[in-house]
Amino acid sequence: MAGKNTRTIKPRIREILSRKLPPELVSLLPRHWVQIGDVLILPLREELLPYKHEIAEVYARVLEVKTVLRKGWILGEFREPHYEIIYGSDPVTVHRENGIFYKLDAARIMFSPANVKERIRMAGIAKPDELVVDMFAGIGHLSLPIAKHCGAKVIAIEKNPYAFKFLVENIELNRVQDRMTAYNIDNRDFPGEDIADRILMGYVIRTHEFIPKALEIAKDEAIIHYHNTVPEKLMPEEPFRTFQNIAREHGYGAEKLKELVIKRYAPGVWHVVVDIRVFGK
Structure with missing residues (x-):
C-alpha cells in the first residue's frame, strides 16, 4: 500500500x-x-x-x-x-494517480505502473486549444491526463467493448465530459481526416500497421506520440525509421522530436515512445 x-x-x-x-x-x-x-x-x-x-x-x-x-x-x-x-x-477497483481516477477490472484490463512517467508527461503535453485523438484509448490511460490537466479536446477511440465501458465511466468520474468524446470502434473506421493537432498511438508490437490511419487523421505539422516495442540491437534507429519509411510511402514527411524508453518489454526488447512531427502531402 x-x-x-x-x-x-x-x-x-x-x-x-x-x-x-x-x-x-x-x-x-x-x-x-x-x-x-x-x-x-x-x-x-x-x-x-x-x-x-x-x-x-x-x-x-x-x-x-x-x-x-x-x-x-x-x-x-x-x-x-x-x-x-x-x-x-x-477485481474492479479505482486507482488514483496524479489527480486522475482510473476505474478498471485489474484481472482483465492492463494497467502498468511502469508507464506512470508517460501518463504524468501527458498531463502537461498539450495546449488547451488542441484537438487530440487517442487511437488506442483503453480506459483513458494517456488521454484522461490530457483532458483533465491540459484542458484540450480529446477524441478517445477504443475497440474493446469491455475496456470502453470503463473509459466512459472514467470520463464521467473525472468530470471531463465537456472535453472528451469516446468511440467504441476500430480506429481504422474513424471517419475524421486532417483534424488532429496531436495523436496518441499507445499500442505495442503492431503499432506500425496503424501509421497510415494516423497520418490521415493528422493535420499538417501535427505531433504523433508513437509507441512500439523494439529490440535493443535496432535502437536508436528504430522505431522512428519504420515510421519515417511508412510516412514517405504515403507522401508525408516526419521529424523526430524526442524518444523515450518506457520500460523493458522482454529480455532485449524495450517499449519506446517517439514524439514525431508530421508534414502533409
Whole structure:
C-alpha cells in the first residue's frame, strides 16, 4: 500500500507465513508486487501454488487490499491480462494517480505502473486549444491526463467493448465530459481526416500497421506520440525509421522530436515512445 514501508512489510509477511509454509518455501515468497487501487497483483512461483490462497490472504491482510490476483499472461489483440483471483472476489477497483481516477477490472484490463512517467508527461503535453485523438484509448490511460490537466479536446477511440465501458465511466468520474468524446470502434473506421493537432498511438508490437490511419487523421505539422516495442540491437534507429519509411510511402514527411524508453518489454526488447512531427502531402 502506498506510503507503507516495504522494509518492515516484507519481514512481517515472511514471519507470518513461516508458520504456515514449509521452511524451504518461505525464501521463495514474492518480494515485489503491483498494487492497483485496492487490488494486489502477486507473482507466484510454481512451488508456491499449493499454498496460493494462504499466501494471498496474508498479503491482503498486511497490505490492506480487498482482492489478490495471481499474475499470469497478457495475451491477444487487446493486450488483456489473464490473472487468477486467489483472494477476495472483486477485481474492479479505482486507482488514483496524479489527480486522475482510473476505474478498471485489474484481472482483465492492463494497467502498468511502469508507464506512470508517460501518463504524468501527458498531463502537461498539450495546449488547451488542441484537438487530440487517442487511437488506442483503453480506459483513458494517456488521454484522461490530457483532458483533465491540459484542458484540450480529446477524441478517445477504443475497440474493446469491455475496456470502453470503463473509459466512459472514467470520463464521467473525472468530470471531463465537456472535453472528451469516446468511440467504441476500430480506429481504422474513424471517419475524421486532417483534424488532429496531436495523436496518441499507445499500442505495442503492431503499432506500425496503424501509421497510415494516423497520418490521415493528422493535420499538417501535427505531433504523433508513437509507441512500439523494439529490440535493443535496432535502437536508436528504430522505431522512428519504420515510421519515417511508412510516412514517405504515403507522401508525408516526419521529424523526430524526442524518444523515450518506457520500460523493458522482454529480455532485449524495450517499449519506446517517439514524439514525431508530421508534414502533409
